[in-house]
Amino acid sequence: MHPALADARPGVLWLEDPARPEPLAPLRGSTTADLVVVGGGYTGLWTALRAKERDPSLHVVLLEAARCGDQASGRNGGFASASLTHGFPNGQERWPEELDELDRLGAENLAAIGETVRRHGIDCGWEETGELAVATAPHQVEELGELAASMQAAGRDVRLLDGPAVRAMVHSASYLGALHDPQGTAMVEPARLAWGLREACLSLGVRIHEHTPVDSLARAGSAMEVSAPSGGVRAECVVLATNAFPPLVRRLRLMTVPVYDYVLATEPLSPAQLRSVGWSGRQGIGDSANLFHYYRLTRDDRIVWGGYDAVYHYGSRIRRDLEQRNTTHSLLAEHFFETFPQLSGLRFTHRWGGVIDTCTRFAAFYGTAYDGRVAYALGYTGLGVAATRFAADVVLDLLGGEPTERTRLRMVREKPLPFPPEPLRYAGVQATRWSLARADARGGRRNLWLRALDRVGLGFDS
Numbered sequence: 001m002h003p004a005l006a007d008a009r010p011g012v013l014w015l016e017d018p019a020r021p022e023p024l025a026p027l028r029g030s031t032t033a034d035l036v037v038v039g040g041g042y043t044g045l046w047t048a049l050r051a052k053e054r055d056p057s058l059h060v061v062l063l064e065a066a067r068c069g070d071q072a073s074g075r076n077g078g079f080a081s082a083s084l085t086h087g088f089p090n091g092q093e094r095w096p097e098e099l100d101e102l103d104r105l106g107a108e109n110l111a112a113i114g115e116t117v118r119r120h121g122i123d124c125g126w127e128e129t130g131e132l133a134v135a136t137a138p139h140q141v142e143e144l145g146e147l148a149a150s151m152q153a154a155g156r157d158v159r160l161l162d163g164p165a166v167r168a169m170v171h172s173a174s175y176l177g178a179l180h181d182p183q184g185t186a187m188v189e190p191a192r193l194a195w196g197l198r199e200a201c202l203s204l205g206v207r208i209h210e211h212t213p214v215d216s217l218a219r220a221g222s223a224m225e226v227s228a229p230s231g232g233v234r235a236e237c238v239v240l241a242t243n244a245f246p247p248l249v250r251r252l253r254l255m256t257v258p259v260y261d262y263v264l265a266t267e268p269l270s271p272a273q274l275r276s277v278g279w280s281g282r283q284g285i286g287d288s289a290n291l292f293h294y295y296r297l298t299r300d301d302r303i304v305w306g307g308y309d310a311v312y313h314y315g316s317r318i319r320r321d322l323e324q325r326n327t328t329h330s331l332l333a334e335h336f337f338e339t340f341p342q343l344s345g346l347r348f349t350h351r352w353g354g355v356i357d358t359c360t361r362f363a364a365f366y367g368t369a370y371d372g373r374v375a376y377a378l379g380y381t382g383l384g385v386a387a388t389r390f391a392a393d394v395v396l397d398l399l400g401g402e403p404t405e406r407t408r409l410r411m412v413r414e415k416p417l418p419f420p421p422e423p424l425r426y427a428g429v430q431a432t433r434w435s436l437a438r439a440d441a442r443g444g445r446r447n448l449w450l451r452a453l454d455r456v457g458l459g460f461d462s
């Protein structure tokens with residue numbers, strides 16, 4: 001284990017917060033509702049909130065297996081990106097004719113999140129800092145230059161920075177250039193956003209039951225019956241917001257794979273340590289390799305540092321003990337000090353992992369089941385902090401049945417290709433990860449395997 005991890009607790013910095021609310025009582029017995037939402041991460045919480053904002057008379061029940069915000073929504077990097085397409089290049093590749101509209105909707109969505117945070121007084125460190133995508137290898141400088149040119153040609157407000165310019169902003173000798181997007185990302189404290197949305201839901205009359213794992217869905221006449229071990233709800237409509245966890249609709253099982261992403265948090269930087277890194281703009285930073293790191297400052301000037309190793313476990317396993325991975329945490333620590341050697345001696349206080357719902361197109365997909373009574377949004381692939389609010393509106397539109405500007409989008413109507421079943425799934429994911437790491441080490445050159453996947457629009461990302 002890396003020596004800087006000697007005192008690091010296995011635990012999520014964001015969840016170890018005195019602001020964490022007390023758990024709500026599990027569902028007991030039978031009840032009815034207009035809408036049941038399964039899952040209390042951002043997707044479920046936004047869905048319940050948007051449903052009540054659209055129609056305050058609706059009876060909405062949200063059922064969460066553990067506690068709201070405990071999973072991806074409470075343990076992520078907190079980069080709230082305007083992009084609904086997992087970044088501009090993925091959008092340009094897949095939905096070029098509607099990317100302007102998607103980016104307009106994404107910008108409106110991000111602004112609406114900021115507005116909700118302010119309206120409900122959610123104390124979640126919402127900071128509209130923008131983002132820096134930094135190049136740490138020569139081929140990445142070239143790639144960022146091409147990306148900046150195509151984004152600028154499409155009218156996006158981004159700036160290409162050369163090495164000295166980015167190093168003047170954030171002092172890392174490893175930076176060779178950067179793409180600065182001042183508008184497209186806000187930073188947020190993830191768990192506090194989830195808890196704030198939960199509180200907003202409660203204030204509008206949503207009934208939330210925690211520690212209520214739903215184990216089945218079934219038709220009940222013209223309605224749906226949603227069952228948990230301790231009780232059930234009969235409802236007109238259901239939204240599934242279960243992210244990387246086994247979907248309650250069987251045919252969705254091959255559509256996503258659970259991928260573990262790992263994170264470290266440092267102790268708070270002293271004023272002198274903070275001066276040594278600059279970073280007065282407090283932007284979210286991501287590097288530009290296939291296996292990339294993302295990092296940011298916290299309210300109390302820690303650095304949260306995550307990414308790089310996206311780990312898939314055979315058979316789509318999800319287990320508590322997989323949230324800790326010594327090799328990955330050590331590698332992350334090593335990379336941290338390569339980026340900021342001036343922080344040598346700084347210690348990590350927390351290390352954790354969380355599970356991401358990767359799909360083959362990297363951007364969330366949407367759909368319905370049970371003759372339109374059940375809707376779902378899955379597959380955010382590591383960029384769902386903001387996209388979940390858009391998804392909430394999409395699933396409510398789908399249940400409403402009337403076409404909207406969202407449901408007319410090709411991105412919303414189309415589904416990604418599924419992953420193959422095991423053992424091909426594991427072999428395919430491992431081959432892709434190996435190839436991506438190799439491309440990073442070989443100046444970005446993609447091997448035959450990656451080029452074949454590119455041709456059919458398949459991929460693996462985090």
Ligand SMILES: Cc1cc2nc3c(=O)[nH]c(=O)nc-3n(C[C@H](O)[C@H](O)[C@H](O)COP(=O)(O)OP(=O)(O)OC[C@H]3O[C@@H](n4cnc5c(N)ncnc54)[C@H](O)[C@@H]3O)c2cc1C
Nearest residue numbers: 039041042043065073076077078079214243354383384385
């Ligand atoms: C380490 C990490 C870093 C990330 N960093 C970023 C980032 O910086 N920016 C970004 O945009 N995205 C990031 N993401 C992704 C982002 O966090 C997710 O896309 C987003 O939180 C998804 O929200 P969700 O509500 O769909 O899923 P979740 O937050 O996972 O919520 C799903 C909920 O459903 C519940 N559930 C599952 N099955 C059942 C059931 N049968 N019955 C009842 N409840 C059930 C679960 O307990 C869980 O609470 C990151 C993810 C991780 C793990």
